[in-house]
Amino acid sequence: MEIPYTTEARPDTGLFNAKLGIWLFLASEVMLFGSLFSAYILLRTGAPVWPHGRTQGLSIPLATVNTMVLIASSVTMVLSWASLRLKDFAKYRLYLGLTILAGLCFMVIKGFEYSAKFEHHHFPSTSTFFAVYFTLTGLHGLHVLGGMIINGYFWGPGAKMWKSDPERFTNRIEVAGLYWHFVDLVWIFLFPTLYLL
Amino acid sequence: MALVDDHAVPAHGHAEAHHEESFLRKYVFSQDHKWIGIQYGFTALLFLLFGFTLMMMMRWALAFPGKPMPILGGWLFKAMGGVMPPEFYNQLGAMHGTIMVFLGIVPLAVGAFGNYVVPLQIGAPDMAFPKLNMTSYWLYFCGGVAMLGSFFLPGGAAQSGWTSYPPLSDIAPTGQTAWLVGMLFLIFSSLLGATNFLVTIIQLRAPGLTWMRLPFFVWAQFVTSFLLLLAFPALQAAGILQLMDRLAGTSFFLPSGLVVSGVHLPNTGGGSPLLWQHLFWFLAHPEVYVLILPAFGIVTEVITNNTRKPLWGYRSLVYAVTFLGFMSFVVWAHHMFMTGMGTVMSTFFQTTTMIISIPSVIVLTALLITLWGGSIRFNTPMLFALAFLPMFAIGGLTGLPLGLAPTDIHLHDTYYVIGHFHYVVAPGTIFAMFAGIYYWFPKLTGRRMNETLGKIHFWPSIIAINCIFMPMLWQGLAGVSRRLYDGGASYSHAREVAAHTNPFMSYAAWTLALAQIPFIINLFWSIKKGKEAGSNPWEATTLDWAATTSPPLGHGNFEQVPVVVRGPYDYSLPGASRDFTPQHQVEET
Amino acid sequence: MSAHDAESIRKETKAYITVFISLAVLTVLTVGVSYFHMPVRLAILVALAIATFKGSLVAAVFMHLRAERRLIYWVLVLTVIFFIFLMAIPSISQWDQRMLR
16 A cells, blocks of 8 residues: 655645655754743743853853854755765765764764763852753754754665665655754854854 | 445555564564554544543542542542542643653644644555654554653652643752653653654655645644644753752752742752743643644644545635744743743733734634535534634633733633633543544444434533533632642632532533443444445545455555545535545546 | 756856855854954844845755745745744743833
């Protein structure tokens, strides 16, 4: 029993199912991170004083590097999808591999940042500033991790589908890419908000 | 030309090999929307029964405060001599609300009815993402386990109301953490489910099934899914923040200088209890429309079918519920009028709240006009659907004084509120759920439920349910506050009203419980012994009734993909040979 | 769906690289601007404006939104509207408190 429009687009909407699905899911993610941003704004504007990130030991150079890493990973992600559309499986694997590595690099740098904070006895409970910092970057980090697991699956065991159903597989990578770009997008807003303002 | 005949044997025309699925794969980790719908249905009904039981225990404490509870009291409260302690009452209150809303009604209305009926009504073989559907169910199950398990934690289950307001919820016993974890599972389940429903309805409609030919039930589920998708994340965020407060020592919701039992809390403070309320109600208001919209959908299907004439005002209904869905996002602070709100903010939310009452009136009006001049069949689903109308009307009307701040000053946090929302959900939504069960039972099983037992279920239920909730409105007006473990006995202004009404209401509640026994018996007995029904016993027009009786699992729903040629409610078409013309039936020559 | 032929994909690839470079430059700009002393409100506005522009590039080019179907646009428009309602929470809360004082 076949579900229609899994691979080919439905004529009147012009979309295949998973693409619509991921955009809808991303809409809910916008609301999730939006709620957290909203909470942050409410707490910050209601506070008599709010420190600047620099004064709390946040490393702007390190975070800038991380931002570049994530942006680069977005490029490699979309290039991996473009490679599949050009039927170049080897290039796809290369670019997706780079994406996963970039994600790993991001998490490692995050790990350095967090451990540096903990060494200075800065925990979520230390202040509302750190509560916001750890919660927002932590949730974002979990999303990066999730993306890495999905990408890892498509780099490894999931790549079998390239042999059996290349079009559907290409669509899956496109969908995974949309999720990954969104994770990058959230960071593009998180970075200035937490580190620079 | 019939699309399928009642005795069709499906599946063997397929070219694919028909391999036997293991029991685990077919019945536990099913990916078929019909079985998942049934899983949701049974699980939700069990949770509803459990939540109902919790309420019956509460009603003992309310009717006979300070008296030992029979049977269960000796077992649960031995140390207190069988008398329910206040902390336990609070657990019952918080969990009754949580279980009924999140583990009972939404999974039943959306997970069960939505899953089973929507693909059938749009002529689809299944939902767009069957594996995701299965995942949604098991996430719901896990959330339910977390919630139920919390009763066994030291300190008991969550006990800060289903609304979990901080600071109290931040410092509450461990059960609250389990509540938060459970909610995260449930929310994730709903988000995945909502995505599934939206893609299914947008992408998998059969040829010819345009938007304005959709059965109204599908429109209702469509709007509901948008509400779930875009509103639930706010509670997810709030839940994460509260977990951080409870587990990581943050102060998102804890104000500075908080003193508990004479001791300053060691946290940093700087948090805002109002932040929780804003985020909670940003979800929870759309949530109440999630509770009512599927009910509107079911009632519309049942009423239209049993009047044998087309639904009046289809377009108006569609626009009304779409507008309702949109407006539901801008009324949330009418739950917060008593938080020290300024007049401008209050005026804004009173205005939007008044505006949002209009679509509901349009829905009720359209359904009433539909009845006018109809050939009404008073079968059991119709009785429940008809009862929905005045009950929902009472629920809606009693909401108006709550939505206006000057009257809300007196009514907020009283039994009036409890009466109001129970009228909408209990004789409102739950009656619609019953209507749906009696209506779609033949599709699932090929047999009808017993009509006599159905009527024995209906009449005592409608009477008892009014005896419970009508006095609550009275109690609230008299100033009896909600969430009092003794029902108001400790307050001089409330004591007399409480003493006169609470015992009566409790007897009504226990009678309501007894009235459900014929339903439970009917449900199980009819699966094997009910009158055989055929594929379209109600002579209905929508595509779900064109599918075979009890469509088999894993093989799609229709012999051939149906092609829709007309609207959903072509009853009593002039010149037609029967008083109904199915959606896929081409003109007779 | 956009044309599959190799030529258009190579053109898209050029766009990806261009956007990558733009994003890198904008990131440096964001950081650089943050070192200037300006009133808090202006700093927030500038930072968010640059972030929004960067985000739009990611959405339009990497996520192919500029070539995407209308249905997706409408889902996003709806989401943005509700996102604004969400952002209204702190604003109205703040404004309401100030009015009361």
